[in-house]
Amino acid sequence: METVKGNTGGSRKYRAIFSDIDGTLLNSSHQVTPDTAKEIQRLEAQGIPFVLVSARMPEAMFTIQAQAGISSPMVCYSGALVVGKDGEHLYSCQMGLEEAVKIKTMINEEYPSICCNTYGGSKWLVDDDQSPWVMREESITTLKSSVGDVESTFAEARGIHKFLLMGEGEEIIKVQERLHKDYPHLTVARSNEYYLEVMDGTVRKSEGVKFLCDYFGISMDQAVAFGDGHNDIDMLQAVKTSYAMANAPKEIQESASRITLDNDHEGLLAGLRECFGEGEN
Numbered sequence: 001m002e003t004v005k006g007n008t009g010g011s012r013k014y015r016a017i018f019s020d021i022d023g024t025l026l027n028s029s030h031q032v033t034p035d036t037a038k039e040i041q042r043l044e045a046q047g048i049p050f051v052l053v054s055a056r057m058p059e060a061m062f063t064i065q066a067q068a069g070i071s072s073p074m075v076c077y078s079g080a081l082v083v084g085k086d087g088e089h090l091y092s093c094q095m096g097l098e099e100a101v102k103i104k105t106m107i108n109e110e111y112p113s114i115c116c117n118t119y120g121g122s123k124w125l126v127d128d129d130q131s132p133w134v135m136r137e138e139s140i141t142t143l144k145s146s147v148g149d150v151e152s153t154f155a156e157a158r159g160i161h162k163f164l165l166m167g168e169g170e171e172i173i174k175v176q177e178r179l180h181k182d183y184p185h186l187t188v189a190r191s192n193e194y195y196l197e198v199m200d201g202t203v204r205k206s207e208g209v210k211f212l213c214d215y216f217g218i219s220m221d222q223a224v225a226f227g228d229g230h231n232d233i234d235m236l237q238a239v240k241t242s243y244a245m246a247n248a249p250k251e252i253q254e255s256a257s258r259i260t261l262d263n264d265h266e267g268l269l270a271g272l273r274e275c276f277g278e279g280e281n
Contacts, residue, residue, distance in 0.1 A: 118150050205227075209225065
């Protein structure tokens with residue numbers, strides 16, 4: 001197998017790892033397995049950063065970093081925000097506040113059963129923190145949402161990073177179709193059957209990966225990516241070597257160059273060992 005020179009010296013084909021979190025790095029119990037964490041730490045000790053790439057906000061990713069024992073930069077909000085090792089903002093792409101308020105008003109008036117979550121930086125805003133949808137998300141992320149008004153809360157930032165719309169599958173599809181029709185310039189993508197993400201139209205996980213590859217001084221061909229969801233497709237297609245989890249839907253598997261085991265059988269660990277060997281220096 002042909003290898004290329006890494007930017008830290010030595011001959012190595014892959015210089016960075018980019019991984020989705022839910023359904024990929026985490027098992028069904030929302031945990032990083034000890035063996036997977038150990039392998040990630042081994043690779044980071046060799047100068048190969050393990051980058052979390054998620055629709056989550058930064059604070060909901062720090063806990064996963066702690067589980068895995070790593071401290072690399074992260075791609076948050078599906079690529080709308082990239083944070084450095086110390087939490088500093090390296091890259092940010094927001095939806096303008098005026099447009100965000102307009103969309104929020106439309107959802108409230110026309111789709112009252114949809115639970116709308118608004119994110120920007122470290123803020124997570126909801127209309128009702130007792131909603132079962134919100135409480136479930138709080139239990140998964142171990143974070144607490146805040147109740148408030150979008151326009152006043154994000155006035156200083158002059159924009160938001162993401163809407164996360166939660167609801168039953170049929171309603172989510174209806175909202176998705178409406179947003180595609182009226183706001184074709186925005187990125188509107190389902191992260192699962194019940195969750196719909198709405199962001200600035202230039203936001204992609206692959207853009208976050210590209211930004212950090214440039215930041216690390218490596219090419220996209222020197223990156224490995226792992227994912228299981230619809231919002232991972234562009235990331236999986238952007239790099240030469242990508243792994244879809246066995247628990248991923250067929251269309252996601254078809255977008256990756258390789259398929260690994262599912263997230264309950266350490267599929268990410270299997271992929272890492274295929275790329276980097278077992279215990280290699």
